[in-house]
Structure formats: structure tokens, C-alpha cells
Amino acid sequence: MLTVAGAVSMTVPFAGCGRGNKALTAALARPDVLSHICDVAAIGQIGAAYRAQTPSEARQDRLTELLLPNPGLPMADGGKKQTTGIDETRLPKLLEEKIRDDYAGGKIVIIKGWVLSITEARQCALYSLGLQ
Amino acid sequence: MHIDARLLPGDTLIEGDICIVGTGPAGLSIAMEWNHTPYKVILLEGGGFDYDDQVQDSYAGKTTGQRYFPLKSTRLQYFGGTSNHWAGFCSPFDPLDFEKRDWVPHSGWPIRKADLDPFYARAQKILDLGPYEYDVAYWQKRDPALRSLLPDNPAIWNKVWQFSPPTRLGQKYGSDVRQSKNIHLYTYSHLVDITANEQVTEIEKITVRNLAGRQHTVKAKRFILACNTIQNARILLAANKQAPRGLGNDNDLVGRYFMEHVEIKSAWLHLLTPDPLKLYLLDFGITKMRCELAISREMQEKYRTLSGTASFFPSAQAKNFKPSIDTWNDADPRKNEEIMKKNLAATHQGNVAHPGAGDTLFMFKTRIEQAPNPDSRVTLDTEKDALGMPRAILHWVLTPLEKRSIRKLYELIGQQAGLAGVGRVQLMEYLQDPGDDSWPEFTSGGWHHMGTTRMSDDPRTGVVDGNGKVHGIANLFVAGGSCFVTAAAPNPTLTIVALSLRLSDHLKRLAGGDGKKPNT
DSSP: OOOHHHHHHOOOOOTTOOHHHHHHHHHHTOOHHHHHHSOHHHHHHHHHHHHHHOGGGOSHHHHHHHHSOOSOOOBSSOSSOOSSSBOGGGHHHHHHHHHHHHHHHTOEEEETTEEEEHHHHHHHHHHHHTTO | OEEETTSSOTTOEEEEEEEEEOOSHHHHHHHHHTTTSSSOEEEEOSSOSSOOHHHHGGGOEEEEESOOOOHHHHSOOSTTGGGGSOOOEEOOOOHHHHSOOTTSTTOOOSSOHHHHHHHHHHHHHHTTOOOSOOOHHHHHHHOTTOOOSSOSOSSEEEEEEEEOSOOOHHHHHHHHHHHOSSEEEEESOEEEEEEEOTTSSSEEEEEEEOTTSOEEEEEEEEEEEOSOHHHHHHHHHHOOSSSTTOTTOTTSOTTOSOBOEEEEEEEEEEEEEEEOOTTTOOOTTTOOEEEEEEEOHHHHHHHTOOOEEEEEEEHHHHHTOOOHHHHOOOSSHHHHHHHHHHHHHHHHGGGTTSOTTOEEEEEEEEEEEOOOOTTSEEEEEEEEOTTSOEEEEEEEOOOHHHHHHHHHHHHHHHHHHHHHTSEEEEEOGGGSOTTOOOOOTTOBOOSOOBOTTOBOSSTTTOSBOTTSBBTTOTTEEEOSGGGOSOOOSSOSHHHHHHHHHHHHHHHHHHHTSSSOOOOO
8 A cells, every 4th residue: 555655756657758748647647545545556457457448548648638627727828728837736636626526426437346436547547557 | 821732632722812823023022912911822832942953953944046054044943933043133124115116026015114113113122122213313413423434415324223132032021921821832833734714715723743743733713924934935835735836825926035135245445544433333232223334215216226235344353254154054053153153252352343543444244135036935845844844945046136236335335435535445356347147155145034925915916915914814814024025124123023013913903902802
């Protein structure tokens, strides 16, 4: 199981990403609650299972697009949804709200037995891409 | 008063106003309602006052279908019946449990929850429970530490259980029965035959027998079968000399619709912060009430599921958890009880049953009703017991609806746990594939037998009417879990006693009133 410090340091080594994209992806690929419950291997397995179950979301760009809070994602350089210049400090809070909305709206999936919000599952999927 | 039927001269004629066959929770509850009345009550018990393995042997029988406990070990045949080893779990059925649900085949009782409420209240006293209060707010008001895990939500609610000491009814009422002037208890009086009039519309007499070789005849104005779900069916099916398919079985319903509760470990709850979950944990012999998480009426309707509940086991206790189907597998119930006591003691070592400041990992165990199923049934074997009665065969069959309902229960709990931000739920492996209808080896029952003489106002769909009278036979009644139409989520004893008290009141009305014997 990850400690809080361990969860914070969990990174996703995407080759070819710019510095901003890399940090953003790392933030998106960090399922906060699950990281307090599961170890990184389990998160990777959940992510791989989600990708296998949902092939249309198996790519990094697609997962990133789906995970970005929308609309109204705070941008440092404007209001359009993009993967650079995002205020990453607010991202965890926005993801938390998105996850809560998922649970409230019944947007849940069962992956390897875990009852998860679809956002959490996508976060795991994004994380698992970095393990490949 | 008590008479040992082994000591009576052979072929003794025993006569009374009503004859109750069986001294378990159903039979004894009815009998005590008639104490100190002018009516002569004949109360028949197949065994004596203590366990006797030779007597118990008549409960042995084969099982097929879903893996099950040895039949001989699931019910007890001596004074007090199965209350001699029940665990004391009590909770009333919910209103929806009595209603016709179009997604649950063969559901729908001829009575409503409101019809049983006054009898539930009376049953509480018989089983030495607390007040008839099953709203969690009542208990939380008295102990603020009983916090709800999931705040008010439309999907999952806290269903209250109360715990009997557990009351051994034979011990509780033994002295009263012995001293009674109008209750005549005959021990070692095992019913082996029923004789009706020529038209098979009224019972004239029953025949009892014992291992001492004595046989006697009992005549009464009304007869009540209160043996247990398997034995009630067995007796009716075996009484086939005048009705070839058995008494009350013109529509081939006797023995069918056997129901149990599926009891099975199902999922894990991972909490973000440690919690003792005081509202939900059980310490046998100490806890007076607890809650289980139940699926709401709205969700049952929306997702077309059965009624089921989830109970919690702290992680340390879960490690020692052994499915009852793997531990209760001796034909001798006494050996199983010893094993169960040892297992219970093991789970309490190190105070694991009560994780003090709290735990973050809990195992969920399900108790869920099974859908009434005509193929799940009790039939007669060609093999006979020592008294000449054909043995029972139980063919227990589950359907895909049970498994789908368990999965939905934990999906909903997981959803609410996520929404409340308390943690996450993980289903066990056997529940993970929604297309898999199979059951794992550790699937257990709850020793809860129901449904083989189901209740309906229509003889085509039920063996007994809404009062428990066998259709087509004026003076034959059935009491107990065999009359249940659906099984609901709760353990059945409280409802068995409530239903029996209701039958008793009905019989008193038929007899001419409460406590006053009519002149005619």
C-alpha cells in the first residue's frame, strides 16, 4: 500500500512528453483514494484491465482528454482545453469533484472487482500505460 | 402436564380440542398462547427433553443440487426443537418482502407486513428481545457511537437486527408446560400417519409412534403441523393412503419452493480511515442490536433484484473466517456445534471482533433471499426411517437472480462508499464476471428452511391459505417457515413466531373466543 508520500511521488514516465505535459499526465494518472488503499502494482493491473475492457480509451491522448476536467478547467494561458499551461495545483481538487460526480451520477465501472468511478479507472489506465 | 408416550399402553387413544405437532418455535409459541384456557391442548414432541441420536436419525436424508449441510444436523428433534441451537438473530421482514414483485417469480404473500406487525411485537417477548423498534435512529439516539457508515442515501440503508440470548424455548417454557393443567405434552410421539374422512376434507385422527414400539392415536378438532419446513412437507407427502399425491397436494405444490438464504463472503471494504464500525459489529452474547447494510426498496425495484443484506467482519476476524458449509458437515449436530464454538472463540482471540480504535479493512458477508423456485424441493425417498416413515430428499436449487442480486448489492454499496468518500469496495473473484452464474464451493446456506407449504389464497398457487389452513381440509393447519412465500433477508425465527401467534389467534376465534369455551 502506498503511503501518502509514496502516492505523491508516483510518476508516469511518458517518453516524448514535454515538461508541462509530463507533470500534467503524472497528476492525471494519480488516483488519490486508490493510492491510499492499493499498491502501485494493483493500480497498474486495474488500469491494464480497464484498457483491455475499453479499447477505445486505451491511448494516452484519449485518456488525457477524457480525464481533463471539462468545462472550466483553469488554464494559465486561456480557457481552452489543452494539455499545457494547466494550473496543476488545482487539478487534484477538480479530479476529486469529478470522481464524486461520477459516483453521484452512477458513472461507475467494476474492474478486477473494484467498484470505481470511471474517472478513477481512467486514471489507473493512464498510469498503467507508463508501466509498459 | 407431561406424558412419556413410551410408557403408555399400546394403542392409547389421546383426545383434545387442538393438537399441535412439534415443540419448536412455532409449536411451542402456539401452545403457550393456549395455556390456562379451557381448551385441552395435545402437544406432541417426537423426541424427549434432551438430544437423542436415535430419535434425531429420522431427520436424516439425502441432498442433491446445491451443496448442503447434512439434513440430520440442521434441525433438532427434542423439546424446544431447533431453538435448542439457534443463534438468536432477529429482524422483521420489510413491507416489500410481502408484495408481488414482477421480477421475482412466484412472489406475493396473501398478507401484508402491517398484518404481522402486532404479532412481531408479541414475538419479541417470547424470544426475549428488546422493544419492537427496528428504526436505527431509535438506537442511535441511545448510543451516539452507533454511527452510520453511509449517510442518508436512496440506495443502501441500515437494517436493524436484535439478538435473542438466544432463548431456548424448551428451557423457557418447560416448567410451565409440565405444570399446565390444559396442555398435555406427549414426548416420544412421532407423527407417522394422518387419516382423513372419506372425502379427505377433514382430519379424523393422526397416528404417533416411537422407538419403544408403542403406537397411539390422537383425535382433536383441529390439528396444527408445526414440525419444520422439511418435516411438514415430508408428513403431508407421506400421508398418501387416501390422497395418492399426499395431503394438501392436489396441485403438486407440497415440498416445492424450498428456500434457504444464501450466506456467502462476497466483498471487501477498504476504508480510508480506521473505524470500529460499532453499529455493524457483533459480539455473540453481548451485542443486543446491530445493523446490516440493506438494498433499498427503490433499488430493488429499479434493478429488479432480490432482498439482501451485508454484514461486516474486521480483517483479523475475516482471516479466520470459515464458510459454514465447510465446517458444519457432520451428521451429528452436536459435533458441528462444538466446531462452531471453537471457530467463534478463535475469531475473538486478540480482540479481533472489536478492533478498538478501528480497522481499515472489512470483509462483507451476504445473506440474501433466494427466488421461490418450484424445482427447489423436498421429495420422499424409498428408504424409510426406523419408524417406517419415508426419508426426505432435499434438492436445493438456486437461480442466476440470486447471484446477480449479490453483485448489484455490492455495486451499490461501492457506489455509496465512493460518494461518501469513506473508501472503496472490491468484489470477490466469483462475483467479478457478470456472465458467470456458477456458485463457488464455499456457498453456504443459513440453516433457514422455508417455503414447502407456501401460503396463498389460491389453492393453485399455495398449500395453505393466509391463515395457515391447508386448502381443501377444514381442520388441518400448518405453522412455521414452510408457510413462507418468500424468504426475505432476515433470519426467519422472528417471523415464524409472529406468524404462529397470528395463527393461534385465528384458531381461538374459530374455537369461540379468547379463553372462553363455547357451549356448543
